[in-house]
Amino acid sequence: MEEKKNRLKLTAISGFPEWLPEERMVELRMLDSIRSTFERYGFTSIETPAVERLDVLLAKGEAEHEMYKVERLAGAEDSHEAKFGLHYDLTVPFARYVAQNFGALDFPFKRYQIQDVWRGERPQVGRYRQFKQCDIDVINVNKLPLSFDAEVPAIVFEALAGLDVGEFELHLSNRKILHGFLEGLGIEQVLEATRILDKLEKLGPKAIEAMLQETLRLPTDTTQHCLEIATICRADESFSEAVRKLGVQNKLLDQGLEELTALLKNFRELSPGKVFADLSVTRGFDYYTGSVYEAKWLTHPALGTVAAGGRYDNLASKFSTQTLPGVGMSIGFTRIFGKLVADRSLKKTQKCPTQILVSYLDQAGSQRARQVAQVLRSRGFSVEVYYEEAKLTKQLQYANKKGIPYFWFETDSAVKNMSTGEQHPADPYSWTPEEPIIE
Amino acid sequence: MEEKKNRLKLTAISGFPEWLPEERMVELRMLDSIRSTFERYGFTSIETPAVERLDVLLAKGEAEHEMYKVERLAGAEDSHEAKFGLHYDLTVPFARYVAQNFGALDFPFKRYQIQDVWRGERPQVGRYRQFKQCDIDVINVNKLPLSFDAEVPAIVFEALAGLDVGEFELHLSNRKILHGFLEGLGIEQVLEATRILDKLEKLGPKAIEAMLQETLRLPTDTTQHCLEIATICRADESFSEAVRKLGVQNKLLDQGLEELTALLKNFRELSPGKVFADLSVTRGFDYYTGSVYEAKWLTHPALGTVAAGGRYDNLASKFSTQTLPGVGMSIGFTRIFGKLVADRSLKKTQKCPTQILVSYLDQAGSQRARQVAQVLRSRGFSVEVYYEEAKLTKQLQYANKKGIPYFWFETDSAVKNMSTGEQHPADPYSWTPEEPIIE
Numbered sequence: 001m002e003e004k005k006n007r008l009k010l011t012a013i014s015g016f017p018e019w020l021p022e023e024r025m026v027e028l029r030m031l032d033s034i035r036s037t038f039e040r041y042g043f044t045s046i047e048t049p050a051v052e053r054l055d056v057l058l059a060k061g062e063a064e065h066e067m068y069k070v071e072r073l074a075g076a077e078d079s080h081e082a083k084f085g086l087h088y089d090l091t092v093p094f095a096r097y098v099a100q101n102f103g104a105l106d107f108p109f110k111r112y113q114i115q116d117v118w119r120g121e122r123p124q125v126g127r128y129r130q131f132k133q134c135d136i137d138v139i140n141v142n143k144l145p146l147s148f149d150a151e152v153p154a155i156v157f158e159a160l161a162g163l164d165v166g167e168f169e170l171h172l173s174n175r176k177i178l179h180g181f182l183e184g185l186g187i188e189q190v191l192e193a194t195r196i197l198d199k200l201e202k203l204g205p206k207a208i209e210a211m212l213q214e215t216l217r218l219p220t221d222t223t224q225h226c227l228e229i230a231t232i233c234r235a236d237e238s239f240s241e242a243v244r245k246l247g248v249q250n251k252l253l254d255q256g257l258e259e260l261t262a263l264l265k266n267f268r269e270l271s272p273g274k275v276f277a278d279l280s281v282t283r284g285f286d287y288y289t290g291s292v293y294e295a296k297w298l299t300h301p302a303l304g305t306v307a308a309g310g311r312y313d314n315l316a317s318k319f320s321t322q323t324l325p326g327v328g329m330s331i332g333f334t335r336i337f338g339k340l341v342a343d344r345s346l347k348k349t350q351k352c353p354t355q356i357l358v359s360y361l362d363q364a365g366s367q368r369a370r371q372v373a374q375v376l377r378s379r380g381f382s383v384e385v386y387y388e389e390a391k392l393t394k395q396l397q398y399a400n401k402k403g404i405p406y407f408w409f410e411t412d413s414a415v416k417n418m419s420t421g422e423q424h425p426a427d428p429y430s431w432t433p434e435e436p437i438i439e
Numbered sequence: 440m441e442e443k444k445n446r447l448k449l450t451a452i453s454g455f456p457e458w459l460p461e462e463r464m465v466e467l468r469m470l471d472s473i474r475s476t477f478e479r480y481g482f483t484s485i486e487t488p489a490v491e492r493l494d495v496l497l498a499k500g501e502a503e504h505e506m507y508k509v510e511r512l513a514g515a516e517d518s519h520e521a522k523f524g525l526h527y528d529l530t531v532p533f534a535r536y537v538a539q540n541f542g543a544l545d546f547p548f549k550r551y552q553i554q555d556v557w558r559g560e561r562p563q564v565g566r567y568r569q570f571k572q573c574d575i576d577v578i579n580v581n582k583l584p585l586s587f588d589a590e591v592p593a594i595v596f597e598a599l600a601g602l603d604v605g606e607f608e609l610h611l612s613n614r615k616i617l618h619g620f621l622e623g624l625g626i627e628q629v630l631e632a633t634r635i636l637d638k639l640e641k642l643g644p645k646a647i648e649a650m651l652q653e654t655l656r657l658p659t660d661t662t663q664h665c666l667e668i669a670t671i672c673r674a675d676e677s678f679s680e681a682v683r684k685l686g687v688q689n690k691l692l693d694q695g696l697e698e699l700t701a702l703l704k705n706f707r708e709l710s711p712g713k714v715f716a717d718l719s720v721t722r723g724f725d726y727y728t729g730s731v732y733e734a735k736w737l738t739h740p741a742l743g744t745v746a747a748g749g750r751y752d753n754l755a756s757k758f759s760t761q762t763l764p765g766v767g768m769s770i771g772f773t774r775i776f777g778k779l780v781a782d783r784s785l786k787k788t789q790k791c792p793t794q795i796l797v798s799y800l801d802q803a804g805s806q807r808a809r810q811v812a813q814v815l816r817s818r819g820f821s822v823e824v825y826y827e828e829a830k831l832t833k834q835l836q837y838a839n840k841k842g843i844p845y846f847w848f849e850t851d852s853a854v855k856n857m858s859t860g861e862q863h864p865a866d867p868y869s870w871t872p873e874e875p876i877i878e
Contacts, residue, residue: 067512097457353482
């Protein structure tokens, strides 16, 4: 009775997702697939601790993201010890890692990082406080070839396509285009204008036009030009001509158009991915300085951007005396996976990785069943022995409920295919499934 | 200049390990190997969030482990929101998960969990504040067959052996033996006596004898009996006879001896693992009620226990009205891996997963090189194209430095084996390496 009184009422912690075994199996398979794509392009894994020093997390100047701090429950750390927080992305830890281990790394350094990140936001549908990101970045010393600007989104496209959850498309731009264009128009507050144009998709052209006119006091023909360039979205190199037609001359603009044209061409050599030169893409207030990328999931356009990234001139300026240009992209994995779970559209197959359930009927059979199982395991199969003496029907029900594809009769040395119902004699040393087993 | 002033001095955060890419590659390979062993026995993955509610973490009554609490940096959460802490093991989250998802799980539920845990301890050599544990547990409703008491340590032995880092041995006991024995001796403060005997290995027999006599006021012959049973360690069933010879009669003792004898027998049917019935093993003040396990790494005996576990009558009594007996074991992965890194005895092979580096000499070659790479990738190989136009010697140096095993000459359609120096003509559609490539 007393124990009952002390029992805790459990409720899910809002914003911290957790999956059932059959969902987790799919999540693992998808994460494996992403990792395998990253590795096929020679990217190497790093993992950084969940925590970073608060001064590192805050080094960007403004706390863009709500952060979690971490402290000993028993009391404050010694005053000379650093204060920690949970990382809110994988880019800041990566920059710190490269600066800290600079002498031990080989450049260009191509790394991937698949980890949880934490943000102390008020949770809402499709937003999480803990979620997985899958990042790739290439970083080099002083100079990084433009070819990587195409390789990175091509790899991410392949990784997304490999999830087998519908179509994705990539929207690419180059920050130099909009910056140069706005400069060429004689706009002095280029950053402010970019910030306003970044909201075009959300607020619509009318609202943006009003904001440009009111906040920046731009004349009507200038705001018209701004809206025209921001709505250029082409599947081929014709975007460049469309920009030229607007009649603005600027060197940075020229450079941006040239880079984006090369990026499109290089991308097509690498990937069959559906891709657009989309001049509305600016990636907000991030540290990007050239190419910028956004990926959209065509099955769920309302979900917005599910992967994003770009090129930066110098990632680790707060931590390193080296100039370290790079290009990278991040997949918001939990955004995608959480949506599949919420919509009940996850292709679940099994509740456990077991491929073969070995049955037995009595104590002597139990020992033989265990031997059969060990032989099958030594050949790489995932095998369970049924856990107690029980009637065959009960054992078959168990296999069925858990989605185990093959059922082994120890008594008859025979195997039943649970989906076709067919049954054949079998030897544990030589048996192979008719078709490759998933997982 | 201003930027330089603001630059942060980076130092590793003590107790939060982080590995170089070549170390991380080995860590990933080892974690994959453990996961694959767990899955071969039909265990399914679950993952719980890094945080739990503080009342869940503190439900055991006493805060055995130093904990970290997590709070929004910007200010306290709403007062009605739960307070969080980072989990300090994977058992409490597992118990909470089973209780919370009880209706959606199939029993017996066999799960593995490979995750980081956090402890706010003062770090010292071989101790971490963030470290990886690899746990397996089987849990059932009301009753769990004794056969799992052998399966769990057999699986862990296979997982440890699969790491290929030297020999491990398992020390098994059953708490009922010592409890029953102490009861049979007429000792009333059984738990207190167990606690003292648990320190035998650390403090030695003289100190333990003195403590038993002083704290519990036990007569000399009783303390002698206590020491005798706690030093019994046998590789076969003869431990039972050795206990019997001490002449103590008790029903719980009988049951314990029977269970441990069965465990040893069942274990040998499953595993070639080096195993001892070691009656000094008690697993401190944990919730174990029957079988208890410890694994030692023979290469580094001073490191102590590297994996441990046991059977419990009811895991989730604080969270559930169900009686949920189980048996499980946890591998202290980072303890093992960190020791290998610290001793420089890690078998590092490569700095990246790249198996083939494709070289080229000019712009036209670059495009052909990318095509060759895509063909090889479609066949499952990990391939990098050298990142810029450069002399062949420089490209060969790059492959060498990163430990890339094969070098592809786009110009000659030939492949060089970097370790033997041999070079052969090759077609990307049909080429295969002479021997399987590691990783």
